Amino acid sequence: MQSIADQVLLSRRRFFTGSAGGAGLAALAGLLDRDGLLATESTGTGTGAGARAGGGLRPQPSHVSAGAKRCIFIFLAGGTSHLDLFDPKPELLKLDGQPIPESFLSGIRFSFIKPAQSRLMGSRFPFRRYGECGMEMSELLPQIGACADEIGLIRSMHHAAFDHAPGELEMITGRDQPGRPSFGAWLTYGLGSESQNLPAFVALINHRGPVARAMAWGNGYLPSVHQGVLFRNQGEAILNLDTPDGIRPEWNRAQFDAVRRLNQFKQHQVHDPEIDARIAAYELAFRMQIAAPELIDLAGETAETHESYGINRPGQQGTFSRNCLLARRLVERGVRVVSLFQRTWDQHKNLEGELRTQCQEVDQPIGALLCDLKQRGLLDSTLVVWATEFGRTAITENATPGPSAGRDHHPHCFSMWMAGGGVKGGQVIGKSDDLGWQVADEGVHTHDFHATLLRLFGLDHQRLTFRHRGLDVRLTDVAGKVVEKLLA
Numbered sequence: 143m144q145s146i147a148d149q150v151l152l153s154r155r156r157f158f159t160g161s162a163g164g165a166g167l168a169a170l171a172g173l174l175d176r177d178g179l180l181a182t183e184s185t186g187t188g189t190g191a192g193a194r195a196g197g198g199l200r201p202q203p204s205h206v207s208a209g210a211k212r213c214i215f216i217f218l219a220g221g222t223s224h225l226d227l228f229d230p231k232p233e234l235l236k237l238d239g240q241p242i243p244e245s246f247l248s249g250i251r252f253s254f255i256k257p258a259q260s261r262l263m264g265s266r267f268p269f270r271r272y273g274e275c276g277m278e279m280s281e282l283l284p285q286i287g288a289c290a291d292e293i294g295l296i297r298s299m300h301h302a303a304f305d306h307a308p309g310e311l312e313m314i315t316g317r318d319q320p321g322r323p324s325f326g327a328w329l330t331y332g333l334g335s336e337s338q339n340l341p342a343f344v345a346l347i348n349h350r351g352p353v354a355r356a357m358a359w360g361n362g363y364l365p366s367v368h369q370g371v372l373f374r375n376q377g378e379a380i381l382n383l384d385t386p387d388g389i390r391p392e393w394n395r396a397q398f399d400a401v402r403r404l405n406q407f408k409q410h411q412v413h414d415p416e417i418d419a420r421i422a423a424y425e426l427a428f429r430m431q432i433a434a435p436e437l438i439d440l441a442g443e444t445a446e447t448h449e450s451y452g453i454n455r456p457g458q459q460g461t462f463s464r465n466c467l468l469a470r471r472l473v474e475r476g477v478r479v480v481s482l483f484q485r486t487w488d489q490h491k492n493l494e495g496e497l498r499t500q501c502q503e504v505d506q507p508i509g510a511l512l513c514d515l516k517q518r519g520l521l522d523s524t525l526v527v528w529a530t531e532f533g534r535t536a537i538t539e540n541a542t543p544g545p546s547a548g549r550d551h552h553p554h555c556f557s558m559w560m561a562g563g564g565v566k567g568g569q570v571i572g573k574s575d576d577l578g579w580q581v582a583d584e585g586v587h588t589h590d591f592h593a594t595l596l597r598l599f600g601l602d603h604q605r606l607t608f609r610h611r612g613l614d615v616r617l618t619d620v621a622g623k624v625v626e627k628l629l630a
Contacts, residue, residue, distance in 0.1 A: 204600025209564025285509025298572025525563025
């Protein structure tokens with residue numbers, strides 16, 4: 143039978159070896175790099191003033207002054223319907239039930255639609271004007287609508303990827319192909335981290351994760367310290383990091399101290415700088431063990447905060463409200479990027495009922511998040527984004543309009559919005575045609591969106607580069623222009 147001392151050593155050994163294959167090591171590597179204690183090979187230097195050699199996580203200056211310091215990226219995967227939420231189309235309502243003109247079908251690819259069996263369908267949900275700006279949004283989003291004066295709404299997003307995983311990668315990495323860094327990895331590469339005890343980039347999942355899975359918070363060809371770390375909102379926040387059951391805090395601290403003394407003794411003998419890094423690694427791991435459990439414990443939040451986010455709403459499905467509150471707590475603690483994913487918006491049928499349910503789940507907590515950040519003085523420095531991989535078609539999917547009808551994927555024109563973090567709110571950017579089918583004015587491509595996002599953080603998308611396979615590559619590929627109207 144093992145003694146408690148043997149069990150302590152074995153459990154600690156399991157922690158460090160287990161972390162080598164999990165999220166714990168990614169978080170730990172980022173913290174080590176932030177403190178200058180992780181030796182990494184410089185795979186690229188970038189170009190131009192402000193380029194980040196080696197991509198360190200120590201805080202880095204931006205190219206120019208900027209409002210945004212942190213980002214909460216709310217990605218509602220599946221393809222939220224712009225026609226039912228953000229882009230009112232009275233002409234589409236007039237044509238409800240009619241076939242779509244042939245001219246609209248030229249050059250368009252669908253996932254499942256057979257045009258001869260599909261009909262134009264106007265939104266079943268009225269639009270309302272919100273805020274002093276009078277921005278039109280669906281009646282399904284009253285809490286988000288109440289924040290309209292903070293929101294820059296883009297109605298002319300477009301790209302060419304019409305299936306989920308390619309669309310997700312297009313919106314998150316700038317290309318519809320695997321292997322590229324997520325925008326969150328680019329932000330930590332460009333700006334480093336301000337967090338002392340937590341990763342620079344955190345991913346939270348509600349319901350199912352995106353089809354692209356870990357590529358949605360991946361580092362691609364950037365150094366691995368820039369990979370997002372998947373947090374769980376209950377139980378063990380970071381896998382392989384918690385103190386094993388049965389280990390008292392004083393034992394835990396005593397073990398770290400004993401290991402430190404042994405390492406120091408060895409260092410006096412061999413004078414190896416790697417031993418100093420190992421000593422720091424144990425200390426950083428200890429700090430993370432304390433910070434992560436405190437982060438996900440919401441008991442310290444007021445009852446009013448719980449109520450505003452809808453944490454305990456009857457019949458609430460999933461954990462979206464809790465994740466929105468966790469996102470605020472993460473950015474408060476210096477985390478640079480929080481990506482919050484929910485994949486429940488793929489309404490090929492039963493759009494009327496399912497869209498109402500999904501909006502009831504997300505409207506209150508997102509509205510509360512915006513208000514909470516503003517009340518705490520964090521909204522001006524925190525960029526909040528509502529994004530999705532594409533919109534939905536103006537025609538039904540092989541059905542007549544009605545409660546059971548749905549819409550197919552539509553990347554040629556859709557909507558998203560940004561708020562806080564240097565965004566000029568209370569305005570609409572771009573315009574779609576009468577059916578919400580194609581961009582009519584001020585089109586915003588994915589590259590333009592990413593160029594604007596980086597600019598809000600003070601980063602020039604043409605100067606933030608990384609040497610990969612002999613080329614200085616960037617998030618916006620070889621395109622992209624900043625949407626100046628969105629900048630406050």
